[in-house]
Amino acid sequence: MKARRHVLQLPAKIGLILVGLSFFSCNVLKRVEPDELLLTDFEVIADSAKVSDETVNSLVAQKPNSKLLGIPLKLHLYNLAKPNPDSSYQAWLYRKEGRYERLEALLSDKQVSRLGESFLVAGLSNWLKKAGEAPVVIDSARTEKTLERLQAYYKTKGYFNNTGTYHFDSTGNQRATVRYSLELGEPYLIDTLTFEIASPEIDSILRLHRKESLVHQGDQFDLERFTRERERLTQLFRNSGIWNFQESSITYDILRDTLPSHDDQLMDVELNIDNPRSRAEGEQDRPYRVHRLDSVNIFAGITPGTPPEELEKLSYEDFTIFYRGTLDYKPKALTDAVFLRKGNVYRDLDRIRTYRQINNLNTFRYPNIQLVETGEDQLVSNIYLSPRPSNSLNLDFDVTHSNIQRIGIGLGASLITRNVFGGAETLSLSGRGTFGLLSDESLPEDFFTEITADINLTFPRIWGLPFVNDQKIIPNYMLPQTRVSLGTSFQKNIGLDKQTFNSILSYNWTPNDFSRNILELLNVQFVRNLNPDRYYNVYQSSYEQLDEQADPFQDDPALQEFFQPTDNPDDPLRLIIPEGTTGFTEAVLTGGLVPGDSDTFTQVFRIEERRQRLTENDLIFATNYTFVENNKENINDNNFHQFRWRLESAGNLLSLASRVIPFIENERGQGLVFGVPYSQYVKTELEYIKHWQLPGSNVLAFRSFVGIAVPYGNADNIPFVRSYFAGGANDNRAWFPYSLGPGSTRNINDFNEANFKLAFNLEHRFPLFGDLRGALFADVGNIWNVWDRETDPDAIFQGFRSLEDIALGTGFGLRYDFSFFVFRADLGFKTYNPAEIPGERWFRDYNFANSVLQIGINYPF
Structure with missing residues (x-):
């Protein structure tokens, strides 16, 4: 009945939407003069085919007002503003006799003037104009300019004889579209390609790399390809010893016949590379020559201009290191960061790599690398290194508030020491403490503390x-x-109050600008639960399930000591925590209270299994490798992809050690280290993210994730800290964190987790006003248990048929860009909920009452 009621309400909602749309459509001409036409659309036609290329469409000088879901929302905001709020205020002020005098007597002449500048009088209208968009009225001059741009663009693609026209198509009252039509004709082709090279050494380099050219005989003329070829050649020469090569030395001579009467669409191209012009008047131009490095000098802590005779110097391998007083750095630490080598042909690539590696040391500021020509083909490289402070101290303080904290105060400090052992190592010591009051008054204590301390040592x-x-x-x-x-x-x-110890030995390296490797050879984590007896105080869902199983036994005299009276007449007795919960569980599982094949036994067994898992201490002795590839070129690049693969294995080293020295085992046959069963599993994850730049600053973002962790050997489950959960601001936004799954189960635990996860997200991002952006999204995914000790069939992945348990959440969101971070708010709706019974999963909770508001920082993917 509930689903039917929602369906019956849809026509009414649709009717209201249509009424609103009709109102908006009538209002768009409010600021359009009677002799003007509102531009509603445009299209570019080339050789009778519509052009959808964003590069071509970006040349159009006049585009229609932006729309959101087909509505020109910014135009409506602009129309709400008063055209001339100052004039309107003055007219209102003097419209009624004596109004100005009365206001002046009540306020003052100055305040009456400032009233006209107030937000309600002028400020609101100014804000609406700024946030909105003025109506785009067709301008013939800009239309002509667009046609010229389009014709010029196609000429750069070889269509030198193209012709074009434009015309307006009426789409209703004072509305029109503009159609640009171009006849391109046949493109020009490169018939011959010749070379005129002034420098013999440039000519030799060019011949060796002729096959790599981007311009070939028989190609269609494309100015962009010529530009990229100039950039390629410039980079090639600078990496082949021509340290001072300038791109301006490369020119092209193009001979073509553009008379329309000629059908010969061929052109002759000559590539010219001139020598650099001499700066001195009267001096003859010197040809480009290949240069080698005669010497490489490193100035440690020395500024340019310091006379070398005032400095100490040290020769190390092929380098000369200059310093004042005592050299604080190991020579190898400095020379390993420099890729410019004595006797080598100069390469710009080596200079760039030197900049990057010196920055990577985190010991020096951005280096100053000078190249000095000492002969016709010799260079001296002087590298000046300015050290960062040896020690730096950072302090931070914050105040927090959340649904579980009335107030929290955080204090933190970090000390960074550079060049610890003389090899540009960095030592970081940090500590943080958070203290405050809890919001849950039912707990015996309301004071909480969180204290952390870390030591990090980095070697370059x-x-x-x-x-x-x-x-x-x-x-x-x-x-x-x-x-x-x-x-x-x-x-x-x-919570249960935890104490955690961790130790990591990791390596990372970056093969190129777009990929990164991370190897954690050793990742040891020990988690100790200090108050496991508080489990049922914290995990109320588990307690409710256990208490429900105990209800039929409230009158059993042998179990009376496990219950305590309550003020609730519907539930007069409840299990005592922890004595009653422990006693009842033991009576069921080992005391023979119920048969072993009964439903009560099964349910209590599952509850106890989860309690043991979440309260037992964890020892994770893991090794993992992560590969990340991201081809995003800069912060404004919205056409990129990112791929991440991670593989982790835990417990294998301890398993091998147990074969040499047998470990003590618990009652379940698990090997113990320091009294704790060590975890053993293999875990892998694949994540792929793709962004597409769409017209009008729109972006389509896609994310896919697959992860699985399989326990084996000494373990039959995955530690909680290594398991997967679903829901949350960066996952399926129609569910809160840990509330979705596993499988088709519904809120069986306070924190639902599993060891297999699928997640797919699609998001359309679009501009609204200024730095405010909107988004429409769809999130798909769920978690399941697989190959562990879970026995609930609804929570276990059972092949392709379990894919019907994938949840779908849809919604919309707002993002505000503060430049250094993005504030995000998303409202998600449960579109397909696998926790409902089949047949009632679609749109059952699709309403604002059951929506979920997620707040986050930066984009989710």
Whole structure:
């Protein structure tokens, strides 16, 4: 009946929407003069085919007002503003005799004038104009300009004889579209390609790399390709010893016959590379020559202009290191960061890599690299390194409030020490404490604390792996780093109170600008639950399920000590935590209270299994590798993809050790280390993100994620900290975190998690006003259990038929760009809910009452 009622309400809602749309459509001409036409659309036709290329459409000088869901919302905002609020105010002020005098007597002459500048009088109209868009009225001059742009563009593509026209098509009262029609004709082709090279050495380099050219005989003329060829040649020459090569030295001579009467669409192209012009008047131009590095000098802590005779110097390999007083750095640490080598042909690539690696040391500021020509073919490279402060201290303070914290105060400090051992190592010590009051007054204590401390040591090289120290495997230009980290945290709040110890030995390197590798050779984490007896105080869902199973046994005299009276007449007795919950569980599972094949036994067994899992201490001894590829070129690039693959294995080293030295085992046969069963599993994840730039600053973003963690050997489940959950601001936004799944189950636990996850997201992002953007999104996915000790069939992935349990959430959101971060608010609606019974899963909770508001920082993917 509920679903039927929603369906009956749809026509009424649609009717209201149509009425609103008709109102808006009548209002768009409010600021259009009677002799003007509102531009509603445009199209470019080339050789009778519509052009959808964004590059071509961007040449159009006049485009219609932007629309949201087909409605020119910004135009309506502009129309709401008063055209001349100052004049309207003055007219109102003097329309009634004596009005000005009365206001002046009540306020003052100055205040009466400022009233006309107030937000309600003028400010609101000014804001509406700024946030909105003035009606786009067809301008013939701009239309002519667009046609000229289009014809010029197609000439750059070889259509030198193209012709074009435009005309207006009426689409209703004072509305029209503009159609640009072009006849391109036949494109011009490159008939011959010749070369005129002034420098013999440039000519030799060019001949060696002729096959890499982007311009070939028989190609259609394309000015963009010629431009890219000039850029390629400039880069080629600068990486082949021509350190001072200028792109302006490259020109093209093009001979063509553009008379329409000629059918010969061929052209002759000559590539010219001139010598650099001499700066001195009367001096003859010198040809470009290949230069080699005569010497490479490193000035550690020295500014340019300091006379070398005032400095100490040290020769190390092929470098000369200058310093004042005492050299604070190991010579190898400095020379490994420099890729300019004595005797080598100069390459711009080596200079760029030197900049990057010196920055990677985190010990020096941006370096100053000077090249000095000492002969016709010799260079001296002087590299000036300005050190950062040896020590820096950062302090932070914040006040927080949340649904579980009335107030929290955070204090943090971090100390960074650079060049610890003289090899540009960085040591970081950090600590943080958060203290405050809890919101849950039912707890015996309302004070919480969270204290963390970390030590991080970073080496700007691969350390501890002799077999990869060879530069042929991970050379220094890949920015290698080694990180050793130790940390601990102590948490006392509404949970079980945890103490965590972690240790990490990791390596990362960057083969190129678009990919990164991270290897955590050792990732050890020990999680200790300090108050496991508080489990049922924290996980209320589990407690409610156990208490429900105990209700039929409230009158059993042997179990009376497990219950306590309540003020609720519908539930007069409840299990005591923890004595009653523990006693009842033992009576069912080991005391023979119910048969082993009964539903009560099964349900209590599942509840106890989860309690043991979430309250037992975890020891994770893992190794993982992550590969990330991202071809995004800059912050404004909205046509890119990102791929991430991660593989993690835990417990194998301890498993091998147990074969040499047998470990003590618990009652379940699990090997114990320091009294804790160690985790053993393999886990892998694949994530792919793709963004498409659409017309009008619109962006289509897609994300896919697949992850699975399989326990084996010493474990039959995945630790909670390594499991998957669904829902939340960066996942399926129609559900809160941990509230979706697993499978078709419905809120069976306070924190639902599993070891297999599928997630797919699609989001259309579009501009609204200024820095405010909107989004429409669809989120698909769920979590399941697979190959672990879960026994609930609704939570287990059982092949393709389980895909019907994938949830769908749709909604809309707003994003405001503060430049340094994006504030995001998304409203998600449960479109397809697998927790409902089949046949009632679609749109059952699709309403504002059951929607979920998610707040986040930056884009979800």
